[in-house]
Amino acid sequence: MLREVTATRYITPLREGGSLPGLVETDDHGTYAVKFRGAGQGRKTLVAEVVCGELARRLGLRVPPLAAVTLDPVLGLGEPDQQVQELLRTSGGVNLGMEFLSGALGFDPLAFPVSREEAGRIVWFDALTNNVDRSWRNPNLLFHRGEVWLIDHGATMIWHHNWPSAQASAARPYDASDHALTPFRPDVAAAAAELAPRVTAGLLAEVTAEIPDAWLADEPGFDSPDALRDAYAAPLLARAAVIHERIKGTE
Structure with a gap:
């Protein structure tokens, strides 16, 4: 199964993606680019990330490590951006994280x-x-x-x-x-x-x-x-x- 981690801090949105992924700190002291289940594309986007990412890795292609990131919606309460706050509020539970490649x-x-x-x-x-x-x-x-x-x-x-x-x-x-x-x-x-x-x-x-x-x-x-x-x-x-x-x- 995917590595399971828990989000401890929402850092910043990554506005390059249409679904508004975000950079998140987790309880394993890692930093992940997270796609949220509450985004407009829904959970099928997360499924596609897992199927394709894990298949690519097994075929010898390079994909950053993936993780199942559990999110407590309370993390969004302090966010000043209303769009981000709403996204986190609707994304309680398991979301998809991709390890952040610093310097890439x-x-x-x-x-x-x-x-x-x-x-x-x-x-x-x-x-x-x-x-x-x-x-x-x-x-x-x-x-x-x-x-x-x-x-x-x-x-x-x-x-x-x-x-x-x-x-x-x-x-x-x-x-x-x-x-x-x-x-x-x-x-x-x-x-x-x-x-x-x-x-x-x-x-x-x-x-x-x-x-x-x-x-x-x-x-x-x-x-x-x-x-x-x-x-x-x-x-x-x-x-x-x-x-x-x-x-x-x-x-």
């Missing part, structure tokens, strides 16, 4: 070259999860200690917003023409040969087991959190074997 820089393709191999692995992974939010305008990549790190997977797996059409949605191609790493001529074929065989039912079961039950409860059409976990795994398993053939725009 936003990725700039003109300043930080990426090899064809690494670009291929990231583009392939984004195609697998249908990440529509890794464009050159907003790469959602960090450069930290000489390495590229992946962040912000809330806009992935769009099929989980409409489960009845999930199978058809997950079968669609992926357009990488706007991807931040396309200029580096990503070697998608090599990435697929390396990574696709590793995306197994067992690996996906391990990944989806990380999702807190509280984010899966009461989903229409599912009688248990585990049934919903299986629904998250199924499109990714099917997509892994063929998605390299359906990536457009990398030529």
